[in-house]
Amino acid sequence: MIGSFIRNGFDRSAFFVILVLVAAAFVVPALALYTTPASPFHIPGYAIPLMGKYLTYGLLALSVGLIWGYCGILSLGHGAFFALGGYAMGMYLMRQIGTRGVYGDPVLPDFMVFLNWDELPVAWYGFQSFPYAMLMVVLAPGILAFVFGWFAFRSRVTGVYLSIITQAMTFALMLGFFRNNLGFGGNNGLTDFKDILGFNIQAPETRAALFAASALALALAYLICKSIISSRFGKVIVAIRDAESRTRFLGYRVENYKLVVWVLSACMAGIAGALYVPQVGIINPGEFEPANSIEVVIWVAVGGRGLLVGPIVGAIVVNFAKSWFTTGALAPYWLFALGGLFVGVTLFLPKGIMGTLGGGWTALKQRRASAAAEAGVSVTDTDGPDGGRLKTEPAE
Amino acid sequence: MSGPETETLLYLDGVSVSFDGFKALNELSLIIQAGEMRAIIGPNGAGKTTMMDVVTGKTRPDTGTIYFDGNVDLTKLDEASIAELGIGRKFQKPTVFQHHTVWDNLELALAGRRGTFAALFRREGSSERERIEELLGIIRLGELRDMEAANLSHGQKQWLEIGMLLAQEPKLLLVDEPAAGMTDAETEATADLLKEIAKEKSVVVVEHDMTFVRALGVKVTVLHEGSVLSEGTIDHVSEDPRVIEVYLGR
Numbered sequence: 323m324i325g326s327f328i329r330n331g332f333d334r335s336a337f338f339v340i341l342v343l344v345a346a347a348f349v350v351p352a353l354a355l356y357t358t359p360a361s362p363f364h365i366p367g368y369a370i371p372l373m374g375k376y377l378t379y380g381l382l383a384l385s386v387g388l389i390w391g392y393c394g395i396l397s398l399g400h401g402a403f404f405a406l407g408g409y410a411m412g413m414y415l416m417r418q419i420g421t422r423g424v425y426g427d428p429v430l431p432d433f434m435v436f437l438n439w440d441e442l443p444v445a446w447y448g449f450q451s452f453p454y455a456m457l458m459v460v461l462a463p464g465i466l467a468f469v470f471g472w473f474a475f476r477s478r479v480t481g482v483y484l485s486i487i488t489q490a491m492t493f494a495l496m497l498g499f500f501r502n503n504l505g506f507g508g509n510n511g512l513t514d515f516k517d518i519l520g521f522n523i524q525a526p527e528t529r530a531a532l533f534a535a536s537a538l539a540l541a542l543a544y545l546i547c548k549s550i551i552s553s554r555f556g557k558v559i560v561a562i563r564d565a566e567s568r569t570r571f572l573g574y575r576v577e578n579y580k581l582v583v584w585v586l587s588a589c590m591a592g593i594a595g596a597l598y599v600p601q602v603g604i605i606n607p608g609e610f611e612p613a614n615s616i617e618v619v620i621w622v623a624v625g626g627r628g629l630l631v632g633p634i635v636g637a638i639v640v641n642f643a644k645s646w647f648t649t650g651a652l653a654p655y656w657l658f659a660l661g662g663l664f665v666g667v668t669l670f671l672p673k674g675i676m677g678t679l680g681g682g683w684t685a686l687k688q689r690r691a692s693a694a695a696e697a698g699v700s701v702t703d704t705d706g707p708d709g710g711r712l713k714t715e716p717a718e
Numbered sequence: 719m720s721g722p723e724t725e726t727l728l729y730l731d732g733v734s735v736s737f738d739g740f741k742a743l744n745e746l747s748l749i750i751q752a753g754e755m756r757a758i759i760g761p762n763g764a765g766k767t768t769m770m771d772v773v774t775g776k777t778r779p780d781t782g783t784i785y786f787d788g789n790v791d792l793t794k795l796d797e798a799s800i801a802e803l804g805i806g807r808k809f810q811k812p813t814v815f816q817h818h819t820v821w822d823n824l825e826l827a828l829a830g831r832r833g834t835f836a837a838l839f840r841r842e843g844s845s846e847r848e849r850i851e852e853l854l855g856i857i858r859l860g861e862l863r864d865m866e867a868a869n870l871s872h873g874q875k876q877w878l879e880i881g882m883l884l885a886q887e888p889k890l891l892l893v894d895e896p897a898a899g900m901t902d903a904e905t906e907a908t909a910d911l912l913k914e915i916a917k918e919k920s921v922v923v924v925e926h927d928m929t930f931v932r933a934l935g936v937k938v939t940v941l942h943e944g945s946v947l948s949e950g951t952i953d954h955v956s957e958d959p960r961v962i963e964v965y966l967g968r
Contacts, residue, residue: 324839330841555837557822560815561815565813568809568813569815571806574798575834
């Protein structure tokens, strides 16, 4: 059953995307670890966690692309699920510090000692165990998404109203996590990590392994998303996106379909957050900021929301541009550039980078087909060009 | 309360709905027999669409009872359950899945399990393919099976939607203004299609177009201000002085 489910989604484009990601998971760490700085193929150590971070952003963007592009749910609060997954990982990493903290307390993280707490809050129980923490990485965002989605979809909140309450959700969580007495490090968040699974988190080998894990997680998530959208379930969610009431009157329980894809998307965002935190070395309430979630939506729009590969490309391209911009003299102008990018893409590339490339490819094939038809070969395909799944004005 | 007699398919009694004080339906009572085709006409605001809304579970009536197929109380069910019971609904504006092909539109409408889990792992079977082929023949879209529904003409979309309704294998079809915006030839073809369907199923057609209603040649119910004004053959109702007053008197 699972086998046929996966085979269903595994087409040529899926093969290509997965091949690239899996190859990157092995080649990039190898180039960083086993070449000398003199070699033209050498990748400097600092670049590994940076690229790993882009991949976790790609996974976050994929999770937003799945619900926005295919089910029409525009979430402006997906950063919350990302941050919750990140906090779950951060709590594990904090408990691994042990006596190496500034205050040397074997159980309590430094910020708790500083706040004069004498015992570990219940929420922190179990986080010394890696499997338990990984379970929480998925469960914390999953349960929040389930409760949120249960009420929102059952009450038939849709469109801009749903977007607004997702925004309110992440804002409320941000305010909560800023408070010291919530017990998650308040303003400073969680940082100063030492080990992950017993390996030094700063070591080049650990960083390479985290990069590889990010690439493989993204490949797996892509394969799952691809299989979902190729199944009948995928056809139903696209049907919901295009004509929700029609779907309902055909006898589909729209709220259940939305809930499944919403929770799945939140879990993916949580995993992205968990891979992000050890690579950047910190998690703080700033990750819940509404602006972060909106930025994710921009990545998806830039890459193209009608295809699964679009959000991944968008996240990597925009964040690469951001790194490049903000390290030079142009740093103060980054937000202008980001805004300009969003406006420009909306006006000139409404299908995003990948949607436009795909559309150009289809158009080229059609020009060839019509040329062949003029040469006297019969052509049966009368369908209009449509590379992306979302019908918008053709880009000029 | 005991259910009405067995040959009655749809039974509405004393149904009222009001929106902000406006009575969209006012003590509406209506009986549709199994296998019957009925045309419902009435001026704007007569409550035709609201009537469909209460039957399909979109709107809950304030008072009154609605029974389907014996004694199933429709006022307690949601849209999906009512659809599963066998009531199909066509909207006024043709509503199909624009980015799916004609084939996929029909496949999604086919009767069968609607659960999320089944949808993730189910594959299309050969009996399903045969059924879709058959439907494509009925709605005359066989040539266009692989075309995206967005690229169909207005009339073709209407037929596709009717085909999707048939795919659901309903006992009762509620059809809202099927001939709106169609050419004369399309209107005629649509009347023939509905007559063909009515041989096996009960059909309720809401329509403005009197020529179309005449072409159907079935019993007509005239609604006015949320209740039944007149009922009978098209000739009978068009001679009814109250109907003439409602349509022409203002």
